[in-house]
Amino acid sequence: MKKIMTFANAPIITVGASVVGKKEHEGPLGSTFDIHDDTCEFGMSTWEGSETEMQRMALQTALAKAKLTADDIDCVFAGDLMNQCTGASYGMKSFASRYFGLYGACSTFAEGLILSSMAVSCGFSALSAVVTSSHFCSAERQFRFPIEYGCQRTPTSQWTVTGSGAVIIGSNGDGPRIVDALPGRITDKGITDVNNMGAAMAPAAIDTLNLYFTESNTSPRDYDLILTGDLGREGHSVLREFMRSDGYDIENNSNDCGMMIFSASAQDVHSGGSGCGCCATVFSSYILPRLVKKELNNILLIATGALMSPDRLKQGDSIPGIAHLVHIVS
Amino acid sequence: MNEFLLTLIKAFIVGGALCAIAQIFIDKTALTPARILVAYVTVGVILTAVGLYEPLVKFAGCGATVPLTGFGYTLAKGVEKGVRQNGLIGALTGGLTGAAGGIAAAISFGYFFAVIFKGRPKN
Amino acid sequence: MNTDSKTYQAYAKAHAKRSPMARDIVRAFWVGGLICVIGELLKLLYSSLTIPEDLIKILIPVTLIFIAGLLTGIGVFDNIAKYAGAGTLVPITGFANSMIATAMDTKSEGMIMGVGAKMFIVAGPVIVYGTVASLIYGVILWIAERV
Numbered sequence: 256m257k258k259i260m261t262f263a264n265a266p267i268i269t270v271g272a273s274v275v276g277k278k279e280h281e282g283p284l285g286s287t288f289d290i291h292d293d294t295c296e297f298g299m300s301t302w303e304g305s306e307t308e309m310q311r312m313a314l315q316t317a318l319a320k321a322k323l324t325a326d327d328i329d330c331v332f333a334g335d336l337m338n339q340c341t342g343a344s345y346g347m348k349s350f351a352s353r354y355f356g357l358y359g360a361c362s363t364f365a366e367g368l369i370l371s372s373m374a375v376s377c378g379f380s381a382l383s384a385v386v387t388s389s390h391f392c393s394a395e396r397q398f399r400f401p402i403e404y405g406c407q408r409t410p411t412s413q414w415t416v417t418g419s420g421a422v423i424i425g426s427n428g429d430g431p432r433i434v435d436a437l438p439g440r441i442t443d444k445g446i447t448d449v450n451n452m453g454a455a456m457a458p459a460a461i462d463t464l465n466l467y468f469t470e471s472n473t474s475p476r477d478y479d480l481i482l483t484g485d486l487g488r489e490g491h492s493v494l495r496e497f498m499r500s501d502g503y504d505i506e507n508n509s510n511d512c513g514m515m516i517f518s519a520s521a522q523d524v525h526s527g528g529s530g531c532g533c534c535a536t537v538f539s540s541y542i543l544p545r546l547v548k549k550e551l552n553n554i555l556l557i558a559t560g561a562l563m564s565p566d567r568l569k570q571g572d573s574i575p576g577i578a579h580l581v582h583i584v585s
Numbered sequence: 586m587n588e589f590l591l592t593l594i595k596a597f598i599v600g601g602a603l604c605a606i607a608q609i610f611i612d613k614t615a616l617t618p619a620r621i622l623v624a625y626v627t628v629g630v631i632l633t634a635v636g637l638y639e640p641l642v643k644f645a646g647c648g649a650t651v652p653l654t655g656f657g658y659t660l661a662k663g664v665e666k667g668v669r670q671n672g673l674i675g676a677l678t679g680g681l682t683g684a685a686g687g688i689a690a691a692i693s694f695g696y697f698f699a700v701i702f703k704g705r706p707k708n
Numbered sequence: 709m710n711t712d713s714k715t716y717q718a719y720a721k722a723h724a725k726r727s728p729m730a731r732d733i734v735r736a737f738w739v740g741g742l743i744c745v746i747g748e749l750l751k752l753l754y755s756s757l758t759i760p761e762d763l764i765k766i767l768i769p770v771t772l773i774f775i776a777g778l779l780t781g782i783g784v785f786d787n788i789a790k791y792a793g794a795g796t797l798v799p800i801t802g803f804a805n806s807m808i809a810t811a812m813d814t815k816s817e818g819m820i821m822g823v824g825a826k827m828f829i830v831a832g833p834v835i836v837y838g839t840v841a842s843l844i845y846g847v848i849l850w851i852a853e854r855v
Binding site: 589599627667668690699 | 726727735740745746748752777780797808809810813823827833834837839847
């Protein structure tokens, strides 16, 4: 049986919204985001609270754009990087919709797109929302060091995006359609370097893309854009090299949200951005409008996730990767 | 004055070299900062025990006492004093007695600065 | 992809851009050396205040810890450390920064279970291994003096 899921009633991405922090707002895509807060606090006293508030604001903004209320949304698929997914569960508290909490590390946004498309396409939901977030400070605290701790980053390390993106997926209306999707499988090539998550995630992206091209009988040339989530410069370069050796040239029509959200020369982010908020904000505020304007007509979004646990790393385990693919046409 | 300048130069070179060695380990190996610091303290205790660190302290002053190997030196000197004064119990109490100032300072300043300040996102 | 794990790991390691080591070493050397020079200058200052030598030995690290703590508090230390690497990590300043940064960071979980309990997450190993190493040395010293 084919692993690609083709949606009989292709769900429509009706609207997208995003909330970001200071560095993201200063980046090349800064002006496209809906809301930003230079303090990155969003009026909250803890970083975890700030991330929660970003999720709430992102969904609220998306609902306002679509002229909907929370009651109109049947299901919310939300996730973040924090333990127990508290950004999502607390952030969605004020919405009455049915709630699914997801964890797919940085791939969560695409995971949410796939699950909501399944729900909408099968008629279980008329309108669903996907919301994901990450916050530099809450991620540092959980995965690395205290915020004011002095340390150097290696050139392959990535910078967690402070941001939250939300999209609304519906069965009716106008907008780009999710025609099919290929859920990823766990791929672990034994990378243990937490400062090289691009290399840990790239094999998953290679695996998913290869299977997709084979099963769909298409080639990279058939798409306007092959957009990865947050492989960063390091991971994206690994991806390009391996795809080339597998006979797929993606040099000219591929990009990576982690490379797009920050400026490589002006912002000190090393390999690029990462986190559930990276792909979610770039897609919601930059890619989606271009699809609506038909500047892009046929794209593949492959959000990758490094399913990394600090405790498991200390116990000597490696970093499993995942890559979920969504095929969107305008 | 010249002698004082020489003291500063010696401190600069020895202290700088101890840091540079750690930097080589950080860049060349996958050692985390915590492991480097643990190694430095332990090596400091061992070098003092075998009598190699004392001459370095005499030569370089703060160049040898300020890096974390110097923390190990303080612990080891404390233990030597403890054992001389109190026997086996001194082996237990001497190290931390010697390093008490630094540890208590780090704990209390940590506490008070935590009350006053809040971390902020980096640029 | 058909590449096996071992080959891929070697590939990823070789592919990864490395930190410019010569630059890192020069920076670590001069900043670390400078911190030690500041220690010597403090020694001079305290001697001129006719503070006894025993107390000066304690006061120098305490002063450096205070300065590192203050710089951590106002959000400057991490910027210096990003430049200096081991230059600020290895001196007692790095030890101080790790405790004070952790204390500041865990305030949101409360002054007791946050600050009180978690202050040692990064610096704890230094105290543990230093203490254990000194105890072992003390016991050996005690036995050696009796043989």
